[in-house]
Each structure stands twice: as structure tokens, then as C-alpha cells.
Amino acid sequence: MTKGVSSVVSESPSxxxxxxxxxxxxEGDETSFSVLVQKHRNAVVHxxxxxxxxxxxxxxxxxxxxxxxxxxxxxxEATAKFTTWMFRIATRLAxxxxxxxxxxxxxxxxxxxxRAKVGADELPVRQIADQHPTTEERMLYNARxxxxxxxxxxxxxxxxxxxLMHKYGEMEYSQIATVLECSESAVKxxxxxxxxxxxxxxxxxxxxxxx
Amino acid sequence: MTCPSRRGDTTLxxxxxxxRLARRQAALVAQxxxxxxxxxxxxxxxxxxxxxxxxxxxPPVSTQFNRRLWDRIERAAPAPWYLRxxxxxxxxxxxxxxxxxxxALVFAAVFFFDHNVRxxxxxxxxxxxxxxxxxxERTLDxxxxxxxxxxxxxxxxPARRL
Numbered sequence: 001m002t003k004g005v006s007s008v009v010s011e012s013p014s015x016x017x018x019x020x021x022x023x024x025x026x027e028g029d030e031t032s033f034s035v036l037v038q039k040h041r042n043a044v045v046h047x048x049x050x051x052x053x054x055x056x057x058x059x060x061x062x063x064x065x066x067x068x069x070x071x072x073x074x075x076x077e078a079t080a081k082f083t084t085w086m087f088r089i090a091t092r093l094a095x096x097x098x099x100x101x102x103x104x105x106x107x108x109x110x111x112x113x114x115r116a117k118v119g120a121d122e123l124p125v126r127q128i129a130d131q132h133p134t135t136e137e138r139m140l141y142n143a144r145x146x147x148x149x150x151x152x153x154x155x156x157x158x159x160x161x162x163x164l165m166h167k168y169g170e171m172e173y174s175q176i177a178t179v180l181e182c183s184e185s186a187v188k189x190x191x192x193x194x195x196x197x198x199x200x201x202x203x204x205x206x207x208x209x210x211x
Numbered sequence: 212m213t214c215p216s217r218r219g220d221t222t223l224x225x226x227x228x229x230x231r232l233a234r235r236q237a238a239l240v241a242q243x244x245x246x247x248x249x250x251x252x253x254x255x256x257x258x259x260x261x262x263x264x265x266x267x268x269x270p271p272v273s274t275q276f277n278r279r280l281w282d283r284i285e286r287a288a289p290a291p292w293y294l295r296x297x298x299x300x301x302x303x304x305x306x307x308x309x310x311x312x313x314x315a316l317v318f319a320a321v322f323f324f325d326h327n328v329r330x331x332x333x334x335x336x337x338x339x340x341x342x343x344x345x346x347x348e349r350t351l352d353x354x355x356x357x358x359x360x361x362x363x364x365x366x367x368x369p370a371r372r373l
Contacts (some may be wrong), residue, residue, distance in 0.1 A: 045269070045272045055270050063227050065282055148267050167261070198263075
């Protein structure tokens with residue numbers, strides 16, 4: 001807990017413009033809430049999309065995140081950076097969803113009912129710089145993307161959350177630690193293990209790229 | 212600079228590979244990597260992981276996202292008291308009680324209105340008779356007073372002896 005307090009203090013929430021917006025939301029200013037949603041919705045949805053790997057679910061969970069933020073506006077206290085608090089909600093929701101999903105999948109396996117795999121075959125078509133990629137290029141890209149997604153999906157949930165916040169959210173270690181409710185050194189350890197796993201799983205991609 | 216690989220400090224190498232170091236610190240790491248095979252190899256691998264992860268772009272957020280959110284917020288907002296009261300009745304299936312209560316209210320209103328009208332139109336007989344009784348009582352008192360006065364002024368004569 002001491003760690004949590006120190007990390008929270010070091011984040012200087014009073015300087016965070018989002019905190020100021022949230023304090024205005026607490027006073028009943030709905031425009032400030034719209035500004036916050038507009039500013040952070042992409043980050044939240046993208047984070048959740050990479051966590052759960054289903055866009056519809058990611059958007060539903062993101063709705064829940066912002067709904068909870070709005071609902072708790074009256075009791076909001078500026079004890080941490082706004083994004084830290086928001087990602088804490090998002091991470092909890094994602095981890096809960098993944099836990100329930102795993103339970104469901106286990107049940108389905110027990111029932112021997114094959115479930116259509118969602119995700120890998122429903123990849124969004126990436127907007128590649130080249131306006132007209134050849135079929136071969138597209139297939140190669142999709143194959144690589146599938147490998148990346150599978151590699152990330154195979155990480156333990158907490159490692160995955162840490163990687164996504166570190167890589168895509170560009171969050172500080174202290175922020176990630178607050179979100180995951182662990183120490184900064186634990187976050188570094190999580191990230192090291194996660195990137196080591198990814199490095200092993202994706203090593204051939206680097207070799208192919210070098211050839 | 213102490214070798215991060217030998218120190219077991221991979222965070223510095225990761226931060227470099229993921230472009231999270233300040234320019235001065237990044238220059239120090241680059242300088243060290245140019246002389247250290249282990250660190251150079253680690254940097255290459257972490258950079259390739261970072262590049263691979265860059266392939267993964269999340270799809271755009273639905274254009275309906277904000278509207279759906281506000282709809283949800285509005286649905287969750289507490290309704291005005293009269294709607295909540297209506298909901299309370301609806302939930303408790305008290306529909307039959309509503310006309311009964313309304314009829315009782317109408318009956319009570321009619322009763323009080325009728326009572327007030329009657330009170331207003333009633334002739335002031337009670338008041339008049341009260342005045343008459345008062346006057347009669349006062350007259351009787353006066354008569355009694357006069358007779359007492361007469362008796363005092365003109366006492367009865369003693370009976371003549373025969």
C-alpha cells in the first residue's frame with residue numbers, strides 16, 4: 001500500500017488536465033465529460049480490443065468503463081492521474097471478461113461443442129500505406145498479424161495487460177503498477193517475461209524480415 | 212556505462228528498443244551497444260518484437276459509440292418522482308386500486324362541498340331563537356326585580372284585628 005501511495009503522489013494528479021475536467025464533471029458539467037470521452041475513447045477501445053480480441057465486446061466494455069466513470073463522478077477524488085484510474089477500471093473489466101470467457105470455453109470443451117473461433121479469421125483489413133497491396137502481400141500481412149495476435153493472446157492476462165499499456169498506451173511503469181495494483185519492480189518483471197515470450201514466439205518474423 | 216546485459220537490467224534495453232528513452236540516455240545506450248555484442252543482439256530482438264507489435268492496428272471505434280453511451284446514461288438516470296410513483300403502482304399491479312382511490316377522492320370532495328353549501332345556505336334560526344330566549348330571560352329578570360322593588364317600597368299591611 002505504501003508503494004501505491006507514493007506512486008499516486010508522484011503522478012501529481014493536480015497537474016493533470018483530465019483531473020480538472022473530471023472535477024468539473026463532478027460539479028455537473030456534462031460537456032467536460034464529453035471532452036473526456038472524445039479524448040480517451042480510442043485508447044480505451046483499442047486497449048480493450050487487444051485484450052479481448054473482439055471489437056464488439058471491446059466497445060461494450062469501453063461503454064461500461066465510461067459509464068462507471070460518469071456514475072462515480074460525485075464521489076470522484078483526484079488521488080491519481082485520470083488515465084490511471086480509467087485504465088484500472090478498463091483492466092478490471094477486461095480481466096473479468098477473460099476469466100468468464102475462459103470458464104465458458106472450458107465448459108464448452110467439456111460439452112464437446114465446437115465453438116467458432118472468433119478473432120483470427122475476422123481480422124480488420126489493415127490500411128497499408130500501399131493503396132493496392134497484392135494478394136500475396138495481403139496474405140503475408142494477415143498471416144503475420146495473426147501470429148502477433150496469437151502470441152499476445154497466449155500471454156497470461158496480467159502480462160498481456162502490462163504489454164498493451166506499455167507498448168500501445170505508452171504508460172509509465174508507475175502508472176501500470178497502479179493499474180495492476182502491484183509494485184513497479186513487479187511490472188518490470190512482468191514486462192520482461194512477456195517480451196521474452198514474444199521474442200521467442202516472433203523470432204522467425206524478424207529472421208524473415210532480415211532475409 | 213555499465214553493461215545492462217551483465218547487470219541483468221533489461222528495462223533499459225527494452226526502453227531503448229521501444230523508443231521510451233530520452234535522447235541523451237538513448238545515445239548512451241546506442242554507444243554502448245555499438246561495443247557490446249550481447250546488448251546489440253538483445254536490442255535487435257526487442258526492436259523486432261516492437262516492430263511486430265506495430266503491425267497490430269486496432270479497428271476504428273464505432274461512430275455510434277458516443278450516442279450509445281449517452282443513451283445508456285440517460286436510461287440509468289433517476290426518473291422524476293411522478294414517473295417513479297407510476298412505476299411503483301405498475302410494478303405492484305395496483306391498477307384496480309387507482310380508480311377506487313380516485314372514486315373515494317371524488318366522493319370526499321363532493322361530501323365536503325355539499326356540507327359547506329348547506330352550512331352557508333342554512334337560515335339563521337338558531338341565532339334568532341337564541342336572541343329571543345335571552346330577551347325573555349332578561350324580561351323575567353326585570354319583572355322579578357320590579358316586584359322586589361315594589362315589595363320594598365310598599366310593604367304589605369298587617370291584617371286588621373276584629
